[in-house]
Amino acid sequence: MINDQETPSPVVQLNLLEEPARFDEDHRLEAAVEQRLAPFGVTTPHSYRFLVLDTPEGLVRNQSVYERLLRFRRATRISVLCLLVGDLPPEAGGGGESPALHRPALLRTASVGLIWAADLKAGGPRGPSARTGTPDPQALRTLAGLLLGPELFDRVLQRLTASCNGVAAPGLRLLEYDLSPAARDQAWGNAAARFVGQPSYGSTSGPHGKGGAASLPEPLDRLAGGKGSGPAGEYARGGPLEAVRERCVEALRTAGRARKVLATQGGLVSGRGSDGFTMALDGARSALGDYLAQVNGVVDLGAQPPGVVEVREMVLRLKELGLDLPPSGVTPERAGEGLCALAEQLFDDGLTLRAVADRFEDCSARMMPHQEDALAEAPGRACPQALLAPGGGGVPPAVGSLLGTRALTFLAGALAGLGAWPWGAGTAAVALLVLYGGFLTSRHLPGDAPRARAAFGGRYVGAQGTLVLLGGAAGAALGTVLGLPGWTASIALPAGLLLAWTAVVRAWDRAVAQIWKDSGAAAVQAAVRALDEVLDRAVRQRWWAETERIDCAEAARSVSVVLNTLADLITATADAGVRDEEQHPDPDPDADDPLADDRWPGPGDAPELDVPSWMARTGPAGRPLRARTPTGHPGPAADDRPPPWLDRQSGEGGPDLVPTLSGDFAELVRQSLAPHWDALRGGHAASGSERQVARKARELLEVAQRHLLRNGVVPAPPFAAPARARSGPAGLLGLGLDRVVEAAGPNAVQKEVVPLVSTRQLPLLSRDPAAVEWIRFAPLAVRAQLDGRGTDGDGGAVWTSSGRHAGRLRLTPLRSGSVRTVMAYHDPDPGRDTHPEHPVAAPEPQVATPAAPAAEREQPSSGSDPSAEEHTW
Numbered sequence: 001m002i003n004d005q006e007t008p009s010p011v012v013q014l015n016l017l018e019e020p021a022r023f024d025e026d027h028r029l030e031a032a033v034e035q036r037l038a039p040f041g042v043t044t045p046h047s048y049r050f051l052v053l054d055t056p057e058g059l060v061r062n063q064s065v066y067e068r069l070l071r072f073r074r075a076t077r078i079s080v081l082c083l084l085v086g087d088l089p090p091e092a093g094g095g096g097e098s099p100a101l102h103r104p105a106l107l108r109t110a111s112v113g114l115i116w117a118a119d120l121k122a123g124g125p126r127g128p129s130a131r132t133g134t135p136d137p138q139a140l141r142t143l144a145g146l147l148l149g150p151e152l153f154d155r156v157l158q159r160l161t162a163s164c165n166g167v168a169a170p171g172l173r174l175l176e177y178d179l180s181p182a183a184r185d186q187a188w189g190n191a192a193a194r195f196v197g198q199p200s201y202g203s204t205s206g207p208h209g210k211g212g213a214a215s216l217p218e219p220l221d222r223l224a225g226g227k228g229s230g231p232a233g234e235y236a237r238g239g240p241l242e243a244v245r246e247r248c249v250e251a252l253r254t255a256g257r258a259r260k261v262l263a264t265q266g267g268l269v270s271g272r273g274s275d276g277f278t279m280a281l282d283g284a285r286s287a288l289g290d291y292l293a294q295v296n297g298v299v300d301l302g303a304q305p306p307g308v309v310e311v312r313e314m315v316l317r318l319k320e321l322g323l324d325l326p327p328s329g330v331t332p333e334r335a336g337e338g339l340c341a342l343a344e345q346l347f348d349d350g351l352t353l354r355a356v357a358d359r360f361e362d363c364s365a366r367m368m369p370h371q372e373d374a375l376a377e378a379p380g381r382a383c384p385q386a387l388l389a390p391g392g393g394g395v396p397p398a399v400g401s402l403l404g405t406r407a408l409t410f411l412a413g414a415l416a417g418l419g420a421w422p423w424g425a426g427t428a429a430v431a432l433l434v435l436y437g438g439f440l441t442s443r444h445l446p447g448d449a450p451r452a453r454a455a456f457g458g459r460y461v462g463a464q465g466t467l468v469l470l471g472g473a474a475g476a477a478l479g480t481v482l483g484l485p486g487w488t489a490s491i492a493l494p495a496g497l498l499l500a501w502t503a504v505v506r507a508w509d510r511a512v513a514q515i516w517k518d519s520g521a522a523a524v525q526a527a528v529r530a531l532d533e534v535l536d537r538a539v540r541q542r543w544w545a546e547t548e549r550i551d552c553a554e555a556a557r558s559v560s561v562v563l564n565t566l567a568d569l570i571t572a573t574a575d576a577g578v579r580d581e582e583q584h585p586d587p588d589p590d591a592d593d594p595l596a597d598d599r600w601p602g603p604g605d606a607p608e609l610d611v612p613s614w615m616a617r618t619g620p621a622g623r624p625l626r627a628r629t630p631t632g633h634p635g636p637a638a639d640d641r642p643p644p645w646l647d648r649q650s651g652e653g654g655p656d657l658v659p660t661l662s663g664d665f666a667e668l669v670r671q672s673l674a675p676h677w678d679a680l681r682g683g684h685a686a687s688g689s690e691r692q693v694a695r696k697a698r699e700l701l702e703v704a705q706r707h708l709l710r711n712g713v714v715p716a717p718p719f720a721a722p723a724r725a726r727s728g729p730a731g732l733l734g735l736g737l738d739r740v741v742e743a744a745g746p747n748a749v750q751k752e753v754v755p756l757v758s759t760r761q762l763p764l765l766s767r768d769p770a771a772v773e774w775i776r777f778a779p780l781a782v783r784a785q786l787d788g789r790g791t792d793g794d795g796g797a798v799w800t801s802s803g804r805h806a807g808r809l810r811l812t813p814l815r816s817g818s819v820r821t822v823m824a825y826h827d828p829d830p831g832r833d834t835h836p837e838h839p840v841a842a843p844e845p846q847v848a849t850p851a852a853p854a855a856e857r858e859q860p861s862s863g864s865d866p867s868a869e870e871h872t873w
Contacts, residue, residue, distance in 0.1 A: 239322020
């Protein structure tokens with residue numbers, strides 16, 4: 001929305017110079033006012049300010065319009081400032097009566113002021129327009145545009161009503177401080193191109209670009225990646241998936257318990273647990289096959305694209321499989337908030353409008369429920385068919401090193417061979433024990449353990465027996481060399497038998513471990529976990545929060561469409577250039593060459609204006625201000641040169657101009673998207689808001705263009721964020737502030753102010769210098785930069801919201817008797833409602849001349865020679 005904090009209501013301009021009857025009915029006047037307020041985003045302001053363009057004789061003729069303005073919508077505060085252009089009619093002052101300005105009584109209030117500019121050209125080229133001709137459009141538009149600023153409007157009205165009896169003639173020196181039209185149009189187009197960016201054909205940002213779809217805010221990140229708070233699929237207890245998976249897991253647990261029993265000494269001696277181990281593994285493989293079939297069914301179901309089968313039917317089929325999906329916890333309102341946050345994040349990152357649209361297209365693609373093509377083969381890779389066969393699971397790892405077991409066997413034989421005589425008997429006993437252990441191992445090994453049988457078969461037993469004999473010989477030799485007594489054998493033999501049995505048990509434990517590897521039980525466990533992951537991926541990609549993700553994907557795609565539409569609209573508007581609100585009229589081809597009269601009036605053209613000593617007597621180059629005598633015919637077409645009271649300083653743009661205008665476009669798009677975000681936050685379909693966004697963007701583009709034309713580029717547009725920093729004139733215009741100080745500073749030369757008065761108007765002006773009111777004004781946007789440069793030493797400057805105008809305005813009141821109050825007027829429609837404070841009392845005008853103020857009573861009458869009065873000051 002447009003920032004309206006502490007912003008005065010806009011000034012409404014009504015032009016009564018052409019077809020004043022357009023405003024002579026209440027509904028037509030209200031429609032005109034609403035039309036002029038609409039671009040400002042205001043429907044019912046807290047106060048009304050009206051700038052009315054009229055002629056001196058139109059004040060009485062258009063009283064009905066003024067009545068309607070003063071009671072407009074019964075507002076509590078209404079301010080009216082009338083800019084009167086042109087001179088008094090030739091018949092004014094006839095019948096022995098001195099010329100005077102007739103003012104209706106209803107306009108003699110503190111809320112109404114009159115500025116009478118009889119000569120907008122101030123005696124410049126072509127002079128004042130004839131009374132029946134059209135005032136110079138360029139000068140009129142410039143002066144009216146200056147008074148459209150609410151700050152200057154209020155100050156002028158306050159000075160008029162406080163010191164000038166509500167009526168004054170203006171004098172003006174105005175500096176237009178802005179970009180040249182060519183630089184403005186070029187900067188406008190460059191900024192639009194920089195902000196919009198180049199169109200892309202397909203998404204090119206990628207999923208992991210900066211600020212892209214990979215860095216989505218919550219809850220979009222959860223929806224795009226299926227990152228729920230828990231598992232995507234919760235298996236309903238008792239369902240087919242739960243039953244078959246639990247059967248497989250329980251069979252693996254049984255096989256694990258049987259393995260532990262088989263690995264004990266009891267399993268070695270009796271073979272307990274061998275048959276249970278084999279049966280449990282067969283059951284696990286059978287259940288794993290069923291579980292694989294169930295997972296394949298879920299994956300095949302997810303391979304169907306969204307829309308082929310209704311969501312409800314899909315949910316029912318998943319429930320039949322035993323898969324119950326938890327709620328996502330993401331409401332449409334939260335999804336809309338996430339999309340809005342994503343847009344703010346992307347704009348803050350400085351991405352172009354087209355790039356932001358691409359990122360939303362990527363977000364929509366990631367959000368849409370889909371199943372990867374590779375997932376169709378994932379169950380087969382997680383659980384190969386070979387794993388379901390007995391002994392499946394691939395080639396088991398080789399048996400580890402048996403060096404420890406062999407060392408124990410050799411040591412057992414050595415202990416049994418100590419002593420001179422019984423070494424042979426002890427070694428034989430240890431060898432028999434080792435051979436018996438090998439026999440038990442070979443007998444109790446399951447038949448589907450070929451690698452274990454090969455590792456612990458006959459060769460292994462023979463090698464162990466050989467180690468016992470070698471150890472016994474080594475022990476006997478050692479005993480002989482050391483001369484050990486015979487009783488040593490009674491101690492060494494039991495120790496050797498114990499070590500031999502330890503080696504047998506150790507070998508059995510290694511054999512059972514190899515059986516587990518050969519059986520493929522570990523591979524079955526890994527297949528169950530892999531199938532769980534496949535099922536989880538399938539559910540996350542395709543089924544989890546399907547409705548929410550589809551809605552969010554469509555919303556993200558709608559944002560992308562809206563952004564591309566805005567990009568096209570901004571590009572088309574920028575290509576058209578900054579359109580002026582009022583086009584200058586084309587010159588008349590039959591008129592005289594405007595350059596033929598391109599001079600200031602010469603000494604023989606007209607007499608010099610007889611102005612008071614405190615008024616400017618010379619124009620540019622020191623030439624005297626002269627007035628041309630009206631001819632009574634429409635004057636020639638006005639030239640394009642500015643009037644003498646207007647100076648222009650045009651910049652070609654600074655280094656910050658294009659980036660600043662690009663930022664203004666970003667703010668414009670942010671404000672334009674407000675209806676779309678409101679629709680998404682409300683959980684409603686956003687298709688109808690696209691037209692609202694486009695309409696809002698067109699309105700704001702018109703506001704931006706109007707702002708550039710009226711206020712320039714230095715002040716921020718009304719839709720800009722208040723906290724956004726903005727460069728100054730040097731960075732935006734490429735201009736300094738010396739001319740602004742010269743035009744609006746306290747030390748500015750007052751005599752350079754040009755009076756906008758005509759020859760016939762001059763005798764009606766007050767000759768008292770103390771009665772003159774001075775108003776100086778400068779842009780508020782440069783106030784901080786003007787501090788310390790002597791521009792606000794007297795504290796009387798008016799700081800305007802416009803950034804284009806700076807200068808001084810002089811208000812010269814009319815002398816006593818020059819303004820006559822019309823108490824009533826003829827009403828062609830007696831039944832028409834009139835202002836309650838000023839009812840129609842008589843069919844003919846009644847004029848009352850107020851008593852002269854004390855300061856004016858001693859002055860000569862208006863009919864005396866003005867030149868004679870000049871010497872009395």
